[in-house]
Amino acid sequence: MNNPYDPYPVTIKEIKTETADRSLKTFTFAFIHQADEAAFSYRSGQFAMLSVPRVGEIPIGIASAPSEKGIVKFTVFKTGKVTTFLHNMKQGDVMGIRGPMGNGFPLEQMTKKNLLIIGGGFAFTTLRSTIITLMQPDVRDQYGTIDVVYGARNPGMLLYQDELDQWCRQPGINMHITVDETDDPDWPHHTGFVPAVAGECAPESTGNSVAIVCGPPVMIKFTRPVLADLGYGDENILMSLENRMKCGIGMCGRCNIGQELVCRDGPVFTLAYLNKTPGEF
Amino acid sequence: MIIINKTDLAGAMTRAQETYLLSGPVETFHGHTFRHLEPGQTPDLSYQHTLVSPKAVVFPPSDPLLTFSGNDWTGPDLAGLPPQAAVGIRPYDAKALHLLKYNFDTPEYKDPFFLSRFENLTLVGLAENQPDPANFSTSCGTGPFDETGLDMLLVDLGDALAGKILTDKGEAFARAAGLVPIPAEKKTAVASTIAELKTRAEKSMTSPREFGSLDPVSTLDLYEQADWEALAFGCINCNTCTFVCPTCWCFDIQDEARGQKGVRLKLWDSCMSALYSAHASGHNPRQQGWQRFRNRFMHKLKYFADKYGAGPMCVGCGRCIRLCPAGIDIRTIHQALSRLEAVT
Ligand SMILES: Cc1cc2nc3c(=O)[nH]c(=O)nc-3n(C[C@H](O)[C@H](O)[C@H](O)COP(=O)(O)OP(=O)(O)OC[C@H]3O[C@@H](n4cnc5c(N)ncnc54)[C@H](O)[C@@H]3O)c2cc1C
Ligand code: SF4
Ligand code: SF4
Ligand code: FES
Numbered sequence: 324m325n326n327p328y329d330p331y332p333v334t335i336k337e338i339k340t341e342t343a344d345r346s347l348k349t350f351t352f353a354f355i356h357q358a359d360e361a362a363f364s365y366r367s368g369q370f371a372m373l374s375v376p377r378v379g380e381i382p383i384g385i386a387s388a389p390s391e392k393g394i395v396k397f398t399v400f401k402t403g404k405v406t407t408f409l410h411n412m413k414q415g416d417v418m419g420i421r422g423p424m425g426n427g428f429p430l431e432q433m434t435k436k437n438l439l440i441i442g443g444g445f446a447f448t449t450l451r452s453t454i455i456t457l458m459q460p461d462v463r464d465q466y467g468t469i470d471v472v473y474g475a476r477n478p479g480m481l482l483y484q485d486e487l488d489q490w491c492r493q494p495g496i497n498m499h500i501t502v503d504e505t506d507d508p509d510w511p512h513h514t515g516f517v518p519a520v521a522g523e524c525a526p527e528s529t530g531n532s533v534a535i536v537c538g539p540p541v542m543i544k545f546t547r548p549v550l551a552d553l554g555y556g557d558e559n560i561l562m563s564l565e566n567r568m569k570c571g572i573g574m575c576g577r578c579n580i581g582q583e584l585v586c587r588d589g590p591v592f593t594l595a596y597l598n599k600t601p602g603e604f
Numbered sequence: 605m606i607i608i609n610k611t612d613l614a615g616a617m618t619r620a621q622e623t624y625l626l627s628g629p630v631e632t633f634h635g636h637t638f639r640h641l642e643p644g645q646t647p648d649l650s651y652q653h654t655l656v657s658p659k660a661v662v663f664p665p666s667d668p669l670l671t672f673s674g675n676d677w678t679g680p681d682l683a684g685l686p687p688q689a690a691v692g693i694r695p696y697d698a699k700a701l702h703l704l705k706y707n708f709d710t711p712e713y714k715d716p717f718f719l720s721r722f723e724n725l726t727l728v729g730l731a732e733n734q735p736d737p738a739n740f741s742t743s744c745g746t747g748p749f750d751e752t753g754l755d756m757l758l759v760d761l762g763d764a765l766a767g768k769i770l771t772d773k774g775e776a777f778a779r780a781a782g783l784v785p786i787p788a789e790k791k792t793a794v795a796s797t798i799a800e801l802k803t804r805a806e807k808s809m810t811s812p813r814e815f816g817s818l819d820p821v822s823t824l825d826l827y828e829q830a831d832w833e834a835l836a837f838g839c840i841n842c843n844t845c846t847f848v849c850p851t852c853w854c855f856d857i858q859d860e861a862r863g864q865k866g867v868r869l870k871l872w873d874s875c876m877s878a879l880y881s882a883h884a885s886g887h888n889p890r891q892q893g894w895q896r897f898r899n900r901f902m903h904k905l906k907y908f909a910d911k912y913g914a915g916p917m918c919v920g921c922g923r924c925i926r927l928c929p930a931g932i933d934i935r936t937i938h939q940a941l942s943r944l945e946a947v948t
Pocket of ligand 4: 568569570571573574575577578579584585586587
């Protein structure tokens with residue numbers, strides 16, 4: 324019986340500070356054993372347990388795309404015990420990752436559809452994975468329009484700024500970037516909360532559109548009515564949830580919504596499905 | 605079928621210990637507890653119930669998942685576990701271990717910590733001739749003489765114990781303990797004594813109400829329409845009910861370290877505690893105590909029952925009823941939810 328609590332050893336290949344306040348860093352890991360890399364085959368929207376020996380383990384969404392071979396990336400917000408320790412680690416340090424976990428986004432079921440991707444704060448990490456996956460030339464043609472609404476508190480808090488700039492210039496993807504506030508008079512993007520900007524900029528559903536929503540609970544709450552106004556049916560709204568997790572494999576019981584376990588049955592659910600559950604997220 | 609004089613029990617246990625790690629009921633200052641027996645120690649089969657359930661034989665309160673030395677880690681060697689036997693376990697507690705298995709043995713993942721112990725375990729049950737007043741196990745699909753989850757069932761006949769061998773594992777245990785089958789002609793008499801004791805025990809139970817299905821009501825109706833705040837009135841979220849329960853399986857994972865050495869532990873946890881479901885952001889989907897109370901009872905009586913079709917996640921041991929400082933009784937909660945069932 325193999326031990327699902329035993330992480331794969333990885334080395335930290337690169338650490339990049341993402342935001343002006345240094346609260347978010349992206350860690351790039353390389354597997355120490357090649358067999359582990361093959362076993363860790365994932366899809367965008369899945370997460371993993373980052374395992375810092377002697378400190379603890381935390382669930383983090385996978386920020387890299389399966390097409391980025393040889394590495395896995397995670398963007399981590401410094402908030403408590405494990406994340407702070409991780410932020411102080413160095414390139415070359417050894418730690419563990421366990422996973423991949425959860426269901427991820429069912430992208431292959433969405434071909435030929437128009438996609439609306441809405442993200443807020445650092446929940447944008449797995450959406451990076453999705454965007455990179457979708458923008459591969461051989462994949463991009465399989466979908467209709469792609470619109471992305473992404474917001475952060477202020478310009479300094481936006482993740483992946485180089486890539487955002489690149490996507491803004493790139494054909495095939497419509498970027499709608501927003502910040503809650505800025506004192507920069509030359510700020511070229513939107514100001515305002517994500518739900519409001521989505522209401523203004525996001526395309527209405529053609530009946531053949533899917534929305535993917537990833538963000539803090541309050542953002543999700545206010546985005547729901549906006550999507551309804553835009554004509555997205557609940558069965559075409561996919562949400563990625565972040566209930567508190569420990570085991571990641573559906574056993575510790577912590578992340579449940581009714582009888583569903585967010586770590587194993589999710590974290591991605593359609594809103595139509597969630598409407599039938601007690602909605603504890 | 606075997607018969608063993610109580611005066612011979614200690615000798616049989618000593619023989620069994622040559623093959624098995626034994627656990628059983630032991631008297632302590634606070635009451636009985638179920639724990640590993642030292643060499644030569646005999647289980648106290650005169651007990652009524654243990655305060656905390658014996659689930660620790662397969663799911664210890666603190667279980668090392670990994671041991672760290674610097675940045676290296678290793679898992680324990682689970683393949684080398686010696687066979688274990690739980691001697692004198694109550695039938696409802698044995699059933700509870702089988703209910704736990706639904707959680708730890710899934711198509712997607714297997715928990716080797718639980719399963720390696722479970723598969724290695726022989727369950728030597730002890731029927732309850734005079735059930736405790738809080739025991740309502742017959743309402744939960746088991747009972748004081750229930751044989752289903754056991755490898756052997758011992759029945760107290762006064763000076764002696766009768767033992768019904770139920771599985772190959774039970775047979776192997778009897779052999780290791782040197783227990784020899786009784787002659788065929790005596791079997792019928794013993795069997796009818798056991799049947800009489802069983803009927804008497806079950807009749808004496810005061811909670812005959814069927815404690816099973818809330819099927820006709822939808823999850824959302826139970827969740828939204830029951831007056832959970834009123835039901836939870838008095839609950840101080842002390843966690844006692846969850847820690848003593850044989851069917852509660854929630855756990856936490858924490859690292860403990862001193863210098864370069866450390867260990868990652870799987871630790872019993874409780875859905876009654878506020879930290880349990882608090883997000884790192886501080887947002888908590890079950891912020892209020894009564895919301896956590898609702899989750900516990902919905903899990904026991906509805907989510908589990910619907911998910912596995914194996915009845916409630918409760919075996920009617922009565923521990924949570926006996927020990928709740930607020931006098932909350934799962935039978936009352938079930939009754940309130942059933943009333944809702946009658947209305948909708
Ligand atoms: C599926 C999933 C994906 C995720 N993806 C990401 C990601 O991509 N990037 C990312 O940065 N994070 C992500 N998270 C969140 C991440 O798991 C947490 O930030 C992390 O577990 C925090 O760990 P910690 O040990 O640093 O914090 P802890 O030490 O556990 O505590 C975190 C903070 O919360 C506070 N806190 C703890 N308990 C409570 C409480 N009861 N009430 C109020 N405050 C409390 C602490 O004081 C501390 O400030 C994800 C979570 C999930 C479930
Ligand atoms: S034992 Fe009683 S008071 Fe304590 S958490 Fe359970 S129901 Fe609430
Ligand atoms: S819920 Fe109460 S009565 Fe039921 S098994 Fe648990 S402790 Fe026993
Ligand atoms: S994190 Fe343990 S059950 Fe989901």
